[in-house]
């Protein structure tokens with residue numbers, strides 16, 4: 001019998017025995033490290049039904065917003081106490097380095113606290129209505145049962161940006177972990193259980209796209225879908241939502257530009273570019289994967305970037321000193337190898353990387369890679385989201401050219417601008433078509449700041465007050481204050 005830790009789906013306040021399980025692989029070792037469940041159709045339906053029962057139950061429906069906030073505050077405290085455990089599990093399951101998962105999980109608690117505090121700050125409105133003897137006011141009510149679909153990267157973070165506002169708003173939810181690395185969210189279920197939410201408010205399941213994701217997102221009892229993942233899956237999700245007409249928000253991928261003007265102090269901004277593309281081994285939706293650099297500083301920047309990329313400490317993601325770990329799956333590495341080869345064949349020049357590191361050739365590691373694509377602006381690595389550590393470099397001479405290159409993408413999630421010229425910075429902020437623009441920094445986030453995309457990067461925003469309101473619907477209430485009988489509708493007045 002296997003002595004690997006066993007994770008279970010969490011439905012209606014119970015950890016359930018699933019009909020199927022499999023071994024989850026630690027990408028750093030290539031070995032199985034945990035047993036994880038597969039929610040089949042029936043289990044997925046049971047999760048939605050449980051969330052619906054909780055939604056209409058007096059225990060939840062009559063709970064005050066202040067009490068919901070307190071439950072979320074309690075959950076945040078429990079998460080903070082368990083952040084090292086959550087981080088260690090995320091590192092084992094995804095290969096993301098422990099120094100990143102620890103920092104991220106610690107900060108996620110602030111997201112939960114932010115929405116906990118907002119829970120009882122949502123106010124209605126009184127209308128100066130154009131009718132006599134009528135009082136009209138607006139209530140904001142929870143939209144209903146939410147289906148949250150989470151990918152395998154940054155999953156605790158992507159979960160918090162959904163359950164924080166949804167639960168604060170008074171919704172209940174079914175959250176689906178990614179089958180590629182479900183253990184962190186299933187561990188999180190134990191913390192939800194400890195926090196004392198009424199059974200069914202939070203259901204956390206893992207399963208495959210067809211039998212679990214599709215069933216949940218098309219279920220008639222679902223009113224809202226919050227999806228993070230790739231654009232292809234998003235198209236399926238939209239089709240699924242045609243079944244239940246649920247509201248949908250989509251946080252998808254990106255091909256984010258980082259524009260560097262020739263007035264910068266190169267030494268002070270190299271770390272920004274490196275963090276943007278090699279942080280999380282490039283497996284980040286906001287990866288700054290297109291470096292658009294002024295021709296005058298291109299050589300200096302490339303040589304400094306190359307030196308920095310080659311000095312990054314590659315190693316075991318579970319060690320605090322490691323700066324760079326493996327990719328999450330073999331399929332990821334193979335996709336990157338194919339796109340890099342295609343780009344070089346099309347005329348891109350390899351500046352550094354472009355292969356698996358020798359010490360880890362049998363595993364899912366891939367070197368920090370820089371491709372000079374200035375002669376092939378339509379190279380595969382420039383146009384496709386690799387979701388990996390590959391920086392494609394392009395050059396420009398004028399501001400207009402920089403904008404045209406930056407916006408030459410079907411995505412629009414994030415963008416970076418490095419310049420000392422404040423007027424130019426403002427022109428670039430207006431011109432770049434993306435949901436986030438960072439100026440002289442990159443990859444900074446906060447629960448207060450909305451996050452989301454344009455174009456194929458999706459729609460809807462996560463973070464900020466609006467994201468909470470997006471889990472609510474407005475109800476107009478009309479009260480007749482007159483003592484007069486209601487006039488006969490068939491008599492002219």
Ligand code: NAD
Nearest residue numbers: 150151152177178209213214229230233236251252253285
């Ligand atoms: P994916 O699209 O393959 O899967 C995402 C989730 O969708 C998984 O849980 C999967 O099981 C589920 N799914 C699959 N088929 C489904 C269906 N028919 N119905 C419902 N759900 C279904 O994405 P991934 O490979 O796990 O993650 C990588 C992608 O996510 C990248 O494109 C990345 O850019 C994107 N991403 C975006 C953000 C953001 O906030 N914008 C953040 C992280 C990742």
